[in-house]
Amino acid sequence: MLDTLTFLLEKLFLLAHIKLSSLLPPLTARCDRDAASPPAAAPxxxxxxxxxxxxxxxLFTHFGIYLGDGRVAHLIPDVLPALTGDARRVQEMVTxxxxxxxxxxxxxxxxxDSVEDFAYAAGILLNATDRAAPRAxxxxxxxxxxxxxLVGSVAYSLLWNNCEHFVTHCRYGAARSxxxxxxxxxLKSLIRDQRSVALAALLGLATMACLGVSAxxxxPGVLLPFTLWMAS
Structure with missing residues (x-):
């Protein structure tokens, strides 16, 4: 079940990335960890x-603050700190x-974590955000x-409190992503698109045709298209 959820989540991010690439400047990479390749040393x-x-x-970019001595502080989604107080287990690499x-x-x-674990075989960009930051x-x-x-367990939100919010708070004094x-x-452009209303209506009709008309x-077959119509 967990593998299925992982696959579906990755596909959702991929579809969002493809749409963003056609509308906005391309994003540079994926959120917080990719286990495809072994770590490589970074000086x-x-x-x-x-x-x-x-x-x-x-699909996204992962961010961290260098602390010296080859150590990097970074925010990463992790359920384990909420389940155990065992610092040794929590400090193990996040799967x-x-x-x-x-x-x-x-x-x-x-x-x-070490620079090597933070980078996880990828190249590292240094202070690249400074060029577009609204503050020095x-x-x-x-x-x-x-x-x-801030080291320790924290609340997480994919949109409102992620690794980018953490580093911008630390470096510029204002959290933003x-x-x-x-x-x-x-997402707003998708909601405003009239084709989304038509697609939601067709899906609602197909659902009622297959499963029968019931509450x-x-x-949902009426409420979702109506909500999208009012928001568009």
């Missing part, structure tokens, strides 16, 4: 304490199952201390 000495690191994935359950349960942790970065030591103070903003813009089929 930590080129980074300075307080630097903002970002790792391109498949895809833990990540998915963290997304669904809206739980995450700000954790400190805070002093490097303040950035790192903000990240260290351009990736989430782009996704919301795509359980007629109400």
């Amino acid at each position: 930590p000495l080129r980074f300075r304490r307080g630097d903002l690191l970002e790792v391109p994935r498949t 895809n199952a833990r990540l998915l359950l963290g997304v669904l349960s809206k739980r995450a942790s700000v954790r400190v 970065p805070l002093p490097a030591e303040e950035v790192a201390r903000r990240a260290e103070r 351009p990736q989430s903003d782009q996704f919301c813009e795509w 359980g089929t007629a109400l």
Whole structure:
């Protein structure tokens, strides 16, 4: 069942990415971890304490704050801190199952990992967000201390409290996520599209034709197209 949910979630993200690519500047990669390739060594000495690191994935970009000594603080969905207080188990590398359950349960942790585990065989971009940030970065030591103070279990939201919100709060003093903003813009364009209303109506009619007319089929079949029509 968990593998099926993982597959469906990845397909949903892929469809959103394809639509976004045609409407908005392309996103650079995937949210928080891809277990396809083994970690590869990355030299930590080129980074300075307080630097903002970002790792391109498949659909989104994952972000972290460099703390020095080859360590990176980053926010990642993880259900385990909500289930156990065993620090040793929590500190183990987050699996895809833990990540998915963290997304669904809206739980995450700000954790400190090595640069190699954070990058997970991907290239790292250094302070690239500074070019488009509306505010100048805070002093490097303040950035790192903000990240260290937040280490531990936190609430998670894919749109409102993700890894990008964490690093922008630490580095610029204001939490924001351009990736989430782009996704919301795509969602609004989808709702405004008149074809979405027609598709929802056709699905509602097909459901009633296959399952029969009842409160359980007629109400969603009418309410969803009506809601989309009013919102468009």
